[in-house]
Amino acid sequence: MIWLIRAGAYLFSGLTVWQFVQGAGTPDMAGIHKHLALDQAHGMVFGVCAGFSTYTGIDVTLIRLAWALSVLYRGAGLALYILAFLIMPVS
Template sequence: MGWLIRAGVYLLSGFTIWQFVQGPADVAGLHKHLSLDQVHGMVLGVCAGISNYTGIDVSLIRLVWALSVFYRGIGIALYILAFLIMPVS
């Protein structure tokens, strides 16, 4: 079970790095910015903001984030760090 959680965390981190390196897609002249979405968020809006930026369903992001909490508690630290770094939209 531990290897499955570890593989999921590695895939999520690799995908996140790939998204940042690739940059946001320019759709009809609109630039997407990574920011908190407190209107659609459940706790602080971090997962909803990442969902808006990447286009991935927010439920999938929340599931992966919840699994990362069980992997040595790193999800809690990353969530707080993301909340402190990401600007409010």
């Protein structure tokens, strides 16, 4: 159970650092009003990866590859995918 909490913390901190590096941390940027939400119009299963892609600006293929690799690593990706689907609002 502790690995799930650690994986979520790593994911959250990674997204925070990515947004800071991209410059969304400054108040004058237009990207500060983006919300993390499911993107079911562009999604393959539930729209979680498409939502992360829209939020971060990373290509959706890379995000899907990362999720697939994390599923192969002890099933952590599957648990995180379901958790993200339950938490993220629909856009």
